[in-house]
Amino acid sequence: MGGYHGRYLRIDLNRSTANYVALSESVLRRFLGGVGLGTWLLHHESPPGVDPLTAEGALVFCFSPLVGTPLTTSAKFAVVAKSPLTFRLNDALSSSHFALAGKRSGADALVIVGACAVPSVLVIEDGTIRIEPAGELWGLDSDETTKQLGERFGPEFHSAVIGPAGEKLVRYATISHANRHAGRGGLGAVMGSKRLKAILVAGTQRVPVADPTRVIAAARDLSQRSFGPATAKYRELGTVSNLLTFNRLHALPTRNFQQGQFEQAENLSGESLNAARRVARESCASCTIGCEHIYSSSAGNVRLEYESLFALGPLCGIGDRDIVLRAARLCDRLGLDTISVGATVAFAMECSERGLLTADGLRFGDGEALLSLLPRIAHREDPLSDLLAEGTRRAAARLGGDAADFAPHVKGLELPGYEPRTLQTMALGFAVGSRGADHNRSGAYELDFSATTDRFHGSPEAAALAVDTEDRAALIDSMILCKFLRGVFTDFFAESADLLKSVTGWNISADELQTTARRIVTAKKLYNVREGWTNSEDTLPRRFLSEELSTGVATEATLTRERLQTMIDAYYMARGWNTDGQVSQSLIDELQLADLSEANQRGDR
Amino acid sequence: MTFPTITIELYGMPRARAGVRELVVSAGTVGDALAEVVANCPALADVVSADGRLASQYLLSLDGKHFVSNVLQPLQSGDRLLLLSSDAGG
Numbered sequence: 155m156g157g158y159h160g161r162y163l164r165i166d167l168n169r170s171t172a173n174y175v176a177l178s179e180s181v182l183r184r185f186l187g188g189v190g191l192g193t194w195l196l197h198h199e200s201p202p203g204v205d206p207l208t209a210e211g212a213l214v215f216c217f218s219p220l221v222g223t224p225l226t227t228s229a230k231f232a233v234v235a236k237s238p239l240t241f242r243l244n245d246a247l248s249s250s251h252f253a254l255a256g257k258r259s260g261a262d263a264l265v266i267v268g269a270c271a272v273p274s275v276l277v278i279e280d281g282t283i284r285i286e287p288a289g290e291l292w293g294l295d296s297d298e299t300t301k302q303l304g305e306r307f308g309p310e311f312h313s314a315v316i317g318p319a320g321e322k323l324v325r326y327a328t329i330s331h332a333n334r335h336a337g338r339g340g341l342g343a344v345m346g347s348k349r350l351k352a353i354l355v356a357g358t359q360r361v362p363v364a365d366p367t368r369v370i371a372a373a374r375d376l377s378q379r380s381f382g383p384a385t386a387k388y389r390e391l392g393t394v395s396n397l398l399t400f401n402r403l404h405a406l407p408t409r410n411f412q413q414g415q416f417e418q419a420e421n422l423s424g425e426s427l428n429a430a431r432r433v434a435r436e437s438c439a440s441c442t443i444g445c446e447h448i449y450s451s452s453a454g455n456v457r458l459e460y461e462s463l464f465a466l467g468p469l470c471g472i473g474d475r476d477i478v479l480r481a482a483r484l485c486d487r488l489g490l491d492t493i494s495v496g497a498t499v500a501f502a503m504e505c506s507e508r509g510l511l512t513a514d515g516l517r518f519g520d521g522e523a524l525l526s527l528l529p530r531i532a533h534r535e536d537p538l539s540d541l542l543a544e545g546t547r548r549a550a551a552r553l554g555g556d557a558a559d560f561a562p563h564v565k566g567l568e569l570p571g572y573e574p575r576t577l578q579t580m581a582l583g584f585a586v587g588s589r590g591a592d593h594n595r596s597g598a599y600e601l602d603f604s605a606t607t608d609r610f611h612g613s614p615e616a617a618a619l620a621v622d623t624e625d626r627a628a629l630i631d632s633m634i635l636c637k638f639l640r641g642v643f644t645d646f647f648a649e650s651a652d653l654l655k656s657v658t659g660w661n662i663s664a665d666e667l668q669t670t671a672r673r674i675v676t677a678k679k680l681y682n683v684r685e686g687w688t689n690s691e692d693t694l695p696r697r698f699l700s701e702e703l704s705t706g707v708a709t710e711a712t713l714t715r716e717r718l719q720t721m722i723d724a725y726y727m728a729r730g731w732n733t734d735g736q737v738s739q740s741l742i743d744e745l746q747l748a749d750l751s752e753a754n755q756r757g758d759r
Numbered sequence: 760m761t762f763p764t765i766t767i768e769l770y771g772m773p774r775a776r777a778g779v780r781e782l783v784v785s786a787g788t789v790g791d792a793l794a795e796v797v798a799n800c801p802a803l804a805d806v807v808s809a810d811g812r813l814a815s816q817y818l819l820s821l822d823g824k825h826f827v828s829n830v831l832q833p834l835q836s837g838d839r840l841l842l843l844s845s846d847a848g849g
Contacts, residue, residue: 383805383814383815383816384815384816384846386772386816386844387771387772387816387844387845387846388846390772390775390776391771391772391775391844395770395771395772395775395844396771398770398771399770399771399841399843399844402768402770402823402841403820403823403841404823424771425770425771425774425775428775603818603826603843603845604818604826605825605826605827605828608825610824638846641815641816641845641846706823707822707823707824710824
């Protein structure tokens with residue numbers, strides 16, 4: 155079996171011990187790596203009902219069979235834990251040298267349990283660990299922490315760090331590596347709860363692939379295709395180019411989802427940013443796309459993506475380009491998920507305007523207030539910022555009144571920059587997502603941006619297509635490759651099978667991988683069921699189901715509770731789940747998930 | 760034969776490549792409109808694929824309401840055709 159060490163490293167911070175645990179070929183073939191393997195490990199290593207911010211919770215870093223190969227965009231890793239924001243399974247991806255060095259440390263995954271007695275750094279080198287005090291780093295931002303660790307440990311080590319937000323258990327804190335973030339769901343808070351400021355990895359243990367000649371040929375072919383038209387948007391403009399398009403289509407969430415267009419969108423557009431502010435283009439390790447566009451601001455250079463731009467700009471009613479760039483830079487350094495913090499501040503702005511919240515006259519469009527709030531939230535400095543550090547669901551529950559109706563989250567995770575009333579297949583994707591409102595685990599928006607569906611009137615017929623986008627995401631997140639590469643494949647499952655066959659030696663087929671993808675999605679569901687999921691969670695906030703957008707063609711879009719429920723029912727059916735969204739024993743058996751079900755019943759670990 | 764006058768709005772990669780926000784052209788069908796894009800904006804010569812269809816890296820929306828892919832679809836005077844990059848993700 156090429157591509158794998160065949161084991162994970164289990165690290166117990168309570169005892170300062172580490173031991174390898176074997177991973178059978180059966181597990182690896184069924185769950186591959188990344189998000190898939192991370193889901194399997196969380197079932198086994200995280201006790202049912204655990205509070206994710208206690209020592210008992212597990213924090214999983216998962217690599218993949220492709221990490222370390224010359225395949226473009228393969229230097230990626232997944233971080234998986236129970237989310238402190240949603241209390242459901244959370245998986246987030248990041249990339250670059252941490253993945254390469256982490257896998258060379260000798261394991262396919264790192265499972266971290268327990269907690270350090272004092273702030274510490276965990277150093278992993280070729281399978282051995284040491285835990286060093288890090289009191290002098292506690293309180294530093296992600297950039298400074300990374301810099302000091304680089305000076306202390308040298309270039310062989312690569313680090314994943316938390317900023318002040320992770321230390322203070324902000325429920326949407328990120329884990330940062332080289333200014334890229336495992337961003338969603340509060341994984342940085344999980345790490346902070348273990349008093350881990352940083353994890354450093356290094357090693358020399360390379361894993362052979364089954365057919366090196368075929369892997370090199372495939373890598374050349376994939377790299378060549380990655381230079382083509384399917385990735386041109388990411389190279390030429392980056393994801394920020396979404397903003398003006400979404401605005402024109404009434405799909406740009408504005409002022410806490412009260413509007414679908416922003417009157418200052420031209421000023422914030424990717425097109426104008428690129429013309430006026432772009433200073434560089436960068437890429438992750440092992441990537442030939444180079445999607446990262448760097449812009450200048452009065453606070454220094456900033457990497458900016460669409461999701462940060464929308465959340466810190468239109469969602470808060472802010473059209474000042476420099477303010478948005480500075481806010482994004484602050485979030486990177488503090489370790490805040492830009493989507494969740496932008497949505498939470500926007501929610502607070504609306505609460506303040508409605509008189510539900512006393513916040514010094516906080517209003518939409520107040521950029522200075524946003525810049526003031528970000529560090530206060532990261533440090534939980536005062537009662538207001540402490541409330542907002544909890545995310546919109548908990549904040550709405552404390553504020554009472556009708557705040558919950560317009561708190562923009564699903565299962566506790568704040569919505570990304572896709573207006574669900576004018577992108578109604580995406581509305582379904584948000585409602586049923588295992589980690590909450592999510593544009594990375596469901597690509598249902600692709601159907602809304604096509605002639606296939608009527609985006610103003612979602613239909614149950616789109617459910618099967620939405621399922622397909624989830625399955626593709628589950629596979630690409632488990633192999634792992636970058637989603638920006640997805641357009642270069644003509645037959646994604648068949649070509650993925652060829653890649654995996656070259657690396658692992660398995661005689662694997664497209665059909666098997668389609669089943670693998672279904673298995674991984676359902677395994678996440680089983681985890682959530684174990685943690686208390688019911689179908690009442692698969693919905694959207696009341697605003698989206700009762701308030702219509704009031705401008706232009708968007709007035710034709712109506713998303714009612716009944717329409718959404720019809721789509722959800724069709725989705726459950728397409729997934730093979732019961733009418734209440736539960737997973738039948740026959741499907742568990744068909745998808746070879748019985749070991750997870752049994753582990754859950756035993757309460758492993 | 761006189762074709763209706765329509766407006767083509769450019770967003771994202773098409774706008775960046777062409778250097779213009781919109782084109783006002785005479786076009787009877789979506790295919791005619793794409794031919795005008797190619798004629799007016801050499802940087803967008805790849806907007807039509809070899810088989811005459813809209814190339815996969817682009818999308819077209821009619822008046823922001825419906826995405827269109829049929830190049831034979833007729834256009835009416837005053838229509839606004841949005842030329843977009845195809846990948847919305849990120």
